[in-house]
Amino acid sequence: MAGTRALLMLENFIDGKFLPCSSYIDSYDPSTGEVYCRVPNSGKEEIEAAVEAARAAFPGWSSRSPQERSQVLQRLADLLEQSLEELAQAESRDQGKTLTLARTMDIPRSVQNFRFFASSILHHTSDCTQMDHLGCLHYTVRTPVGIGVPPGVVNIVFGMGPRVGEALVSHPEVPLISFTGSQPTAERITQLSAPHCKKLSLELGGKNPAIIFEDANLEECVPTTVRSSFANQGEICLCTSRIFVQKSIYSEFLKRFVEATRMWKVGIPSDPSANMGALISKAHLEKVRSYIKKARMEGAQILCGEGVDKLNLPPGNQAGYFMLPTVITDIKDESCCMREEIFGPVTCVVPFDSEEEVIQRANSVKYGLAATVWSGNVGRVHRVAKKLQSGLVWTNCWLIRELNLPFGGMKSSGVGREGAKDSYEFFTEIKTITIKH
Secondary structure, eight states, X not given: OBTTBOOEEOOEEETTEEXXXXXXXXXXXXXXXXXXXXXXXXXXXXXXXXXXXXXXXXXXXXXXXXXXXXXXXHHXXXXXHHTHHHHHHHHHHHHOOOXXXXXXXXXXXXXXXXXXXXXXXXXXXXXXXEEGGGXXXXXXXXXXXXXXXXXXXXXXXXXXXXXXXXXXHTOTTOXXXXXXXXXXXXXXXXXXXXXXXOEEEEEOOOOEEEEEOTTOOHHHHHXXXXXXXXXXXXXXXXXXXXXXXXXXXXXXXXXXXXXXXXXXXXXXXTOTTOSBOOOSOHHHHHHHHHHHXXXXXXXXXXXXXXXXXXXXXXXXXXXXXXXXXXXXXXXXXXXXXXXXXXXXSEXXXXXXXXXXXXXXXXXXXXXESEEEEEOSOHHHHHHHHHHSOOSEEEESOOOOOOTTSOBOOEETTEESOBSHHHHHHHTEEEEEXXXXX
């Protein structure tokens, strides 16, 4: 039992049926630190069953018309929307994020994604070329690489990476892998999939800079940068973790930023006034705290947050994985806090002099996922955005997404892109056919 509730027991979903597993893993409620759920500890046997189910379902599903498949995706979107509150509650409890965020962002965006791609599959066209002098016609067709939602089309297998993950990515009949996670895991996936020449789409980490020039509108910049640093406890790959501020406004920005950060409320996920909930796990909380300890040892200043301000929690949540949003200054670019992905509510604020200098410093890490630029100078915005080694650049805003456009990172932040055209190309194989008549 976890608290007063019975343990939730999850099951794998294979070939349209929920199936029990021979062993299970404890899953903890991040807001209480108590076990609330048990998750299947699957292995090679379950992966074989899922692959076999997918293989059997593929011919029928892939031969359906785009209109039929679009209707299925639209129906899925409807079902998600009808269950929004139930799904938001489950996501909040599992992740530790605020219920408000799950209600307003996570589940609605899932609905939006299904509806977007349900529509986009109706509008893609193929290329066609005539060669009348040779009496030939060339055209291209696209065939699905993977499968899509009658029994066997979608299979969900839970488990740990070394067991179930390695069995999946090394399976010779899994032709394509789309992965979101850490760089070390992606390296292992690449090694295991290489002998089979699998297609890979890897969305990995980030050490995302915000560059704030002296002509930035601080009324908009400060609250948005607080949100981009600490939303979802900083556990978003697109969160800002390095803030470069032009020297002439550095003191003013820092004063306002710390004041706004202290206004962010850390509370239990169900609290509608909470801006932040709990971090995902105890181990991750300890990892994030370790970076703050390292910063202190290097002589950096902790202006607010962990170890500086008091965190107030209800008695039942004292063992939860909470921490305050934390701002670090007086830190060198060479510090691990400025170079490694922390993936928590921690951001570093440092000054800069010139445009050329800050571009070089922003590009000096191995990651290149996202960046934000704050300036009222249109020419500068375009110059800087072009020179930043980053897959996404937001100017005077953050986290505004357009599903038609590519999403993904450079350097160690990943391989490949997602988006309407990019996803269409990744999840299909193109075939050129020549007909001589």
